[in-house]
Amino acid sequence: MHCDRFQFENDVSIIVPVYNAEKWLKQCLDSISEQQFDCRLQVSIFDDSSADSSPKIIQNWIDSLNADSKIKVIFSRQTSGEPKGCGFAKNIAVRQSNSQYLCFLDSDDVMAANRVRTLFEIAVKYDSHKNLLIGSRFHRLPEDSTKRFTKWANSLSEYQLYTQIYTANGPTLLMPTWFCSRRVFDTLDGFDEGGKGVAEDLIFFYKHLDCGGKLMKIDEDLLMYRYHPQQTTFSVSEQTVWNLRLERFEKHVLNNWTHFSIWNAGKEGRRFFRSISDENRRKVSMFCDVDLKKITKGFYIYEESKDKPKPKVPIVHYLEAKPPFVICVKLDLTDGMFEANLSSLKLKEGHDYFHFG
Incomplete structure (x- = not known):
């Protein structure tokens, strides 16, 4: 393994933004201690005005590290005022770190015990231009x-990491x-530091692609991603995500098409x-569609339109x-029927169709 000993003080910084995470924080930090690297x-940990025992848990974890531990820790916190959000916390944690x-x-x-080592080795091997965003299965x-x-x-192909970026699921990594x-x-x-309700991850992801950034997914499960009602994802409205992906889809796809069909x-x-x-x-x-009731109607009329005559589109x-096609059908809900119908047309994803479901 190559480790750059000159330009940076450290090779990898684990970036941990924290807000009221006392229920899960110790297990998270222990997985850092167990890294085989x-x-x-x-x-680099930044606590964004937690009102629970998160700061104490972090300090106890730091104190528990052996004196000869290879892990170096930077811990800072905002002690007053309202939390400023995930984007702000991530930025502080990154900017106070000093790793390549x-x-x-x-x-x-x-994290799995081999997560940092596996991803570091991949980055050193493939990321010669330092513009690669790497992810993994989970x-x-x-x-x-x-x-x-x-x-x-987990099943997206390398090609689909780029073609399925407009779905409601968010970043393909x-x-x-x-x-x-x-x-x-x-x-x-x-x-983005807009605070609660901002889809900072999706904004970052789209900006990365717009700057010529590349994507790679490792076909190995390296993370346990917890699902719970308090996770930050639920603070971002569906409409916010819809608006972001629609704006980019129109700019990069629809504006370049002369015509299209909506599935x-x-x-x-x-x-x-x-x-x-x-x-x-x-x-x-x-x-x-495949629904005979919709097809039999023959047309969809956009009644709310101010145009005269109102738009009338065949079904x-x-x-x-x-x-x-713009595919507005949710995947994996019809026992494979929709997917089979789409596959039967022998179309190329990213050229003949995009998913916007």
Whole structure:
């Protein structure tokens, strides 16, 4: 393993933002202690005004480290005022660190003992331009939570890491699994600090791609990603995520198409149609579906439109529809029927269709 001993004081900094995490924090920190990593490891923790015992748990963990421990710890906290949010906490934790590579870890998650070593070796081997965002497979606790989401994220191909970035699932590389060089962070000037309700991970992810950044997923489970009602994900509204992905989808895909079809004449397809710009709405040549009731109606009329006459879009069977398609169908809900129908058309994802479900 190559360890750069000159430019940086440490090789990897584990970035841990903390807010009211007393229920899970000790297990998270213990997984850091158990890392099988021979190079220089730093842990950078920032506590964002926790009102529980999180600061005490962190200090007790630091005190428990052996005097000869290879782990160096930086711990700071905001002791007064309202919490400023995940983006702010991550930025502080990164900026107070001094390592060549950054390994992100949420305070309610647990790392496999080989996580840092595995991702560091991959980064050293493949990240020659320091513009690679690396992730991995994961599992959830409780085990039965978010089955469809977990299956989707863990099964994405390298190609789909780029083509499925517009789905409601968020980044195709799950943020708690991220590992990257400091240059990736510096290029984007860190995370958005808008506070609670801001999708700072998705914003960072899109900006990374817009700057020519690359993606890689390791086909190994390196993280236990905990599911619970208090997790930060639930502070971000579905509408906020919808707006972010729709804005980027229009800019990078729809604005370049002369026409397209919407796969789903139901609620989600109609919502998509109503949400896009007037210019792109005029490019919609048809809706398609398998539901005979919708197809028999023949048309969808956009009654809320101020246009005269009101937009009237044909509804056809999917076999009669013309690509490219915007897929507004949720995956893995029809026992494989939708996926089989799509596959039968022999289309190329990212060219003939994109998922926006």
